Amino acid sequence: MASHIVGYPRMGPKRELKFALESFWDGKSSAEDLKKVAADLRSSIWKQMAGAGIKYIPSNTFSYYDQVLDTTAMLGAVPPRYGWNGGEIGFETYFSMARGNASVPAMEMTKWFDTNYHFIVPELGPDVKFSYASHKAVDEYKEAKALGVDTVPILIGPVSYLLLSKPAKGVEKTFPLLSLLGKILPIYKEVISELKGAGASWIQFDEPTLVMDLDSHKLKAFTDAYTELESSLSGLNVLVETYFADVPAEAYKALTSLKGVTGYGFDFVRGSNTLDLIKGKFPKGKYLFAGVVDGRNIWANDLAASLGTLQALEGIVGKEKLVVSTSTSLLHTAVDLVNETKLDKEIKSWLAFAAQKVLEVNALAKALSGHKDEAFFSANAAALASRKSSPRVTNEDVQKAAAALKGSDHRRATNVSTRLDAQQKKLNLPILPTTTIGSFPQTIELRRVRREYKAKKISEDEYVKAIKEEINKVVKLQEELDIDVLVHGEPERNDMVEYFGEQLSGFAFTVNGWVQSYGSRCVKPPIIYGDVSRPNPMTVFWSSTAQSMTARPMKGMLTGPVTILNWSFVRNDQPRFETCYQIALAIKDEVEDLEKAGINVIQIDEAALREGLPLRKSEQAFYLDWAVHSFRITNCGVNDTTQIHTHMCYSNFNDIIHSIIDMDADVITIENSRSDEKLLSVFREGVKYGAGIGPGVYDIHSPRIPSTEEIADRINKMLAVLETNILWVNPDCGLKTRKYAEVKPALKNMVAAAKLLRTQL
Ligand code: GLN
Numbered sequence: 001m002a003s004h005i006v007g008y009p010r011m012g013p014k015r016e017l018k019f020a021l022e023s024f025w026d027g028k029s030s031a032e033d034l035k036k037v038a039a040d041l042r043s044s045i046w047k048q049m050a051g052a053g054i055k056y057i058p059s060n061t062f063s064y065y066d067q068v069l070d071t072t073a074m075l076g077a078v079p080p081r082y083g084w085n086g087g088e089i090g091f092e093t094y095f096s097m098a099r100g101n102a103s104v105p106a107m108e109m110t111k112w113f114d115t116n117y118h119f120i121v122p123e124l125g126p127d128v129k130f131s132y133a134s135h136k137a138v139d140e141y142k143e144a145k146a147l148g149v150d151t152v153p154i155l156i157g158p159v160s161y162l163l164l165s166k167p168a169k170g171v172e173k174t175f176p177l178l179s180l181l182g183k184i185l186p187i188y189k190e191v192i193s194e195l196k197g198a199g200a201s202w203i204q205f206d207e208p209t210l211v212m213d214l215d216s217h218k219l220k221a222f223t224d225a226y227t228e229l230e231s232s233l234s235g236l237n238v239l240v241e242t243y244f245a246d247v248p249a250e251a252y253k254a255l256t257s258l259k260g261v262t263g264y265g266f267d268f269v270r271g272s273n274t275l276d277l278i279k280g281k282f283p284k285g286k287y288l289f290a291g292v293v294d295g296r297n298i299w300a301n302d303l304a305a306s307l308g309t310l311q312a313l314e315g316i317v318g319k320e321k322l323v324v325s326t327s328t329s330l331l332h333t334a335v336d337l338v339n340e341t342k343l344d345k346e347i348k349s350w351l352a353f354a355a356q357k358v359l360e361v362n363a364l365a366k367a368l369s370g371h372k373d374e375a376f377f378s379a380n381a382a383a384l385a386s387r388k389s390s391p392r393v394t395n396e397d398v399q400k401a402a403a404a405l406k407g408s409d410h411r412r413a414t415n416v417s418t419r420l421d422a423q424q425k426k427l428n429l430p431i432l433p434t435t436t437i438g439s440f441p442q443t444i445e446l447r448r449v450r451r452e453y454k455a456k457k458i459s460e461d462e463y464v465k466a467i468k469e470e471i472n473k474v475v476k477l478q479e480e481l482d483i484d485v486l487v488h489g490e491p492e493r494n495d496m497v498e499y500f501g502e503q504l505s506g507f508a509f510t511v512n513g514w515v516q517s518y519g520s521r522c523v524k525p526p527i528i529y530g531d532v533s534r535p536n537p538m539t540v541f542w543s544s545t546a547q548s549m550t551a552r553p554m555k556g557m558l559t560g561p562v563t564i565l566n567w568s569f570v571r572n573d574q575p576r577f578e579t580c581y582q583i584a585l586a587i588k589d590e591v592e593d594l595e596k597a598g599i600n601v602i603q604i605d606e607a608a609l610r611e612g613l614p615l616r617k618s619e620q621a622f623y624l625d626w627a628v629h630s631f632r633i634t635n636c637g638v639n640d641t642t643q644i645h646t647h648m649c650y651s652n653f654n655d656i657i658h659s660i661i662d663m664d665a666d667v668i669t670i671e672n673s674r675s676d677e678k679l680l681s682v683f684r685e686g687v688k689y690g691a692g693i694g695p696g697v698y699d700i701h702s703p704r705i706p707s708t709e710e711i712a713d714r715i716n717k718m719l720a721v722l723e724t725n726i727l728w729v730n731p732d733c734g735l736k737t738r739k740y741a742e743v744k745p746a747l748k749n750m751v752a753a754a755k756l757l758r759t760q761l
């Protein structure tokens with residue numbers, strides 16, 4: 001029985017690649033140094049998988065930045081502005097596309113399906129001259145072979161590549177990207193032929209877009225592409241790999257009808273329908289790569305359950321044709337549990353990171369072939385049993401409270417316009433009130449204070465004193481700038497989710513559980529392992545301290561339940577919505593404590609609400625329903641006079657605007673300035689918005705300082721589609737990544753613009 005891994009993390013167990021990249025970019029080390037670190041990482045991964053007994057080991061799963069950008073390089077599809085003159089693409093052109101250079105900005109980056117990984121979006125048009133310009137796939141195959149490991153080289157499939165692209169600048173938005181198939185397939189053929197020449201016996205095409213809602217035209221392109229490649233693929237075993245969901249019935253039919261394909265990879269974890277599809281029909285004589293080990297989470301696999309599934313599959317596809325695999329690339333999970341020296345022992349026994357998942361895949365394959373490692377299986381069963389019965393997982397009060405929520409709507413009793421009137425009486429704000437999103441610059445000094453407090457190098461008193469001083473500075477600055485609704489600046493927070501996770505029960509934290517977000521950037525999501533509750537108030541001390549420093553309204557600042565959920569590794573032993581409701585109840589307690597402490601404006605950030613949206617339309621309404629419900633739970637109990645704000649770092653939510661309205665916040669601030677006013681078009685098209693709204697008036701991602709005129713101009717555009725009395729004036733997002741030298745003049749101009757317009761209205 002065979003085993004396969006869809007893909008593997010590149011960063012290294014201790015983010016070795018990150019540090020090597022950043023040192024190279026800073027000019028502190030050479031290209032050779034970087035290449036050496038990369039080669040060592042690849043070699044150790046291949047050897048680790050070979051040592052574990054994996055039969056189909058991936059190559060070309062490594063990347064210096066991103067696998068989609070690697071494909072762009074392979075195809076020579078470099079946008080002309082990078083001045084590339086042909087030949088093999090080197091670091092200079094490659095990293096310019098990824099990160100920009102002194103004269104040209106980077107290519108656009110966007111989220112890879114519903115993960116937190118971001119890829120570089122190819123820019124294509126009729127004039128792109130494709131050429132075979134990066135031999136990376138072949139080089140990596142040869143490199144592994146030289147180390148004695150025969151690998152399965154991975155390419156992003158041609159159809160997914162085109163469907164993930166966007167029309168280049170100056171090319172019409174309606175440009176049919178799929179019309180470029182005929183131009184890129186000849187290059188795929190060259191790569192295939194070289195791989196064959198180098199001795200490859202398998203090749204893997206990743207075609208994850210097959211799990212999306214594709215129309216028949218797109219499906220046909222898919223059939224056409226693989227039909228066109230058929231003759232060049234002959235003599236090779238071909239795996240078409242899908243992941244992130246099950247493949248819809250029509251696409252499944254198209255996929256399994258392809259000739260020239262030897263095997264199919266399917267996601268059995270998120271793909272709730274995958275098993276039924278296979279039971280319905282699976283082409284005779286083809287290999288099934290069954291992704292039963294979750295590539296997107298950190299939980300140990302339920303080996304007994306997986307074995308049951310695999311045995312059922314064996315009955316359908318035959319013993320010889322079943323391959324045990326991961327549900328997705330392991331890119332989306334943490335790297336190696338071995339380095340978690342600080343994690344509680346019991347919790348640790350419940351987990352499996354990428355390195356451990358490789359062992360699980362292999363153990364399942366061995367068990368299927370009659371060589372079950374009894375000790376491995378019984379250790380796994382014991383870990384699962386301990387997780388199931390552990391008192392630290394279950395909190396009956398929380399379970400009861402969450403269960404009692406069902407069937408109820410949780411809405412504030414009065415409608416939003418009545419509430420806004422009541423709030424205005426109390427707050428007495430000018431029209432076009434100004435505010436910021438929460439964080440102020442996180443200086444090196446501030447980070448040092450937090451680090452030293454955590455390491456117990458400074459006392460609690462010293463820490464509190466330092467943070468208070470910082471808050472006071474931020475408050476005074478905002479008063480000087482004459483901002484209307486103030487924030488405390490979030491100096492006590494390292495991260496908007498971790499800060500809350502650390503104070504809630506049911507959360508655990510890793511030391512090295514990093515997951516690549518983009519390029520060299522990684523995130524370390526908390527692990528939600530148990531029922532969530534809030535033992536103590538989390539922000540009341542800091543918010544009331546800040547409020548005591550000013551007569552102006554001070555916004556309490558919380559992270560919302562959906563965002564905490566979406567930016568964590570979530571337990572898999574209950575539905576996501578149940579975990580979300582539990583977090584919502586904990587945040588509700590905090591909201592009410594803030595209100596009691598005299599905080600009249602409370603912002604509950606839902607930066608990540610949009611990103612949890614399921615890939616398939618059929619599942620979106622259900623998600624939006626419980627996500628929006630969770631948000632409302634947090635604040636349904638406050639007085640009319642308490643103003644609830646929310647914030648989103650996403651402008652692209654025209655399709656979910658009705659859900660946003662249904663959140664029933666009093667004020668929403670939203671990222672807006674980078675989106676060509678896409679956001680405003682919703683209102684132009686007639687959607688009525690009665691609550692307060694603050695579309696960001698300037699981009700905080702850039703160091704550029706916007707002028708007063710420019711901001712006033714933006715506000716005027718908003719006033720053309722939104723009522724004057726609901727409009728707020730604020731930046732796009734928090735200011736923590738900026739410097740004071742940028743923040744001060746930018747906010748000064750923002751306030752000046754608001755004041756200027758007030759005189760004109
Ligand atoms: N309140 C947070 C901040 O200002 C919001 C961050 C975010 O939306 N990502 O930093």
Ligand code: ZN
Pocket residue numbers: 437607647648649650671732733734
């Ligand atoms: Zn934001």
